[in-house]
Amino acid sequence: MTHRIDLEPAGTTLLTILAGVRDEHLDRPTPYHDRTVGELLQHLVTVTRVLRATAEKDFGPLTEVNLHVNDWPGLEDGWRAAIEEQVPQLVQAWREESAWGGTTRGGGLEGPAETAGRITLDELVLHGWDLARATGQDYPIDSIDPEVFAASLEFLEAVEHDEVPEGQPAAGADDDVSVFNRMVALSGRDPQWSPS
Template sequence: MATTTNPPDLGPSAQRLSDVVGGVDDSRLDDPTPCDGRTVSQLLGHLHGLTLAFRASADKELGPLTDTNPDQQGWPDAPPQWREEIPAQSERLAAAWQQPDAWTGMTRAGGFDAPAEVMGLVALNEITLHAWDLARATGQEFAPDEATVEALAGHVEGFDKGGTPGMFGPAVDVPGANEFERVLARAGRDPGWRAPEST
């Protein structure tokens, strides 16, 4: 697990998320995603909110952005400027978590408090796995960098295999999976999930 002296860099995952967002065709917005019951538009809306929230969490800017539980509020559809705003917010999020002070003390996101070094890993997990969700839902390739996979492997090891209501489904058994596929599976995702054929 990361510590305040050697935190992971969220920059590569933020850039990959931005790249995937840039590759989303408007015709896909109503398509399903690996997030059960959520459309591509709702996933983009969720990403829009969480990139704001986890930037605020890094800066200890506690308030409306960090106090809202997205699962209690529901996942809104993507706002009109999602294609420009999510990449810009992702860049600011990564820059905020590159500051040493971001990883110290306590902070908040999604309405719950946690040590900042844990919250930083939650932020990395969210932007990486949801970037994979979005890529799969829209027929794009997605491959995280090795350092990110290593950080997430340690993070998800602590997840309950039975799942965490409102956050992750039960762990999926995937024989022969590579390390990132094992991360996905432990977070309740089927690494073999594929986008439906476009019509």
């Protein structure tokens, strides 16, 4: 049975963090493979468009875009307005029951639509956390239902990932902070990361 997830809390949290991003932050590193804040923002411009097309099953050039290219483009003008407009559109697209059924395409790959929905959730949550850490903001985990984090953690545990570094939260930990930190660790990030 398909398990739909409401992406609005994760999207709203991302936009709240985005409001705190200033020009002087753009060259800072992030927890995501040391990409800069600017590179990550441009990635969000692209990924929100791609994953909306994935939800709508609008199979065209957007769903063929490689989201994991080695050389990420620099930040383009209009990035803030684009993300502010596209995140609510992305959330709405994934509210449709049809988005979660059958198969779809994204990043040039075809697979279960429910998997794509969970990937979309991870993109919103984890990149929101990346931006928060890189810009000195707190990620408000209490603004999102713990079941959302549990769903993301379940998904990350089911896919291949690098070994979690020693000292990271144990899989059995069940308080909200530990579940969230476990999710961050399984994504290949250090939950204790901070800008140097």
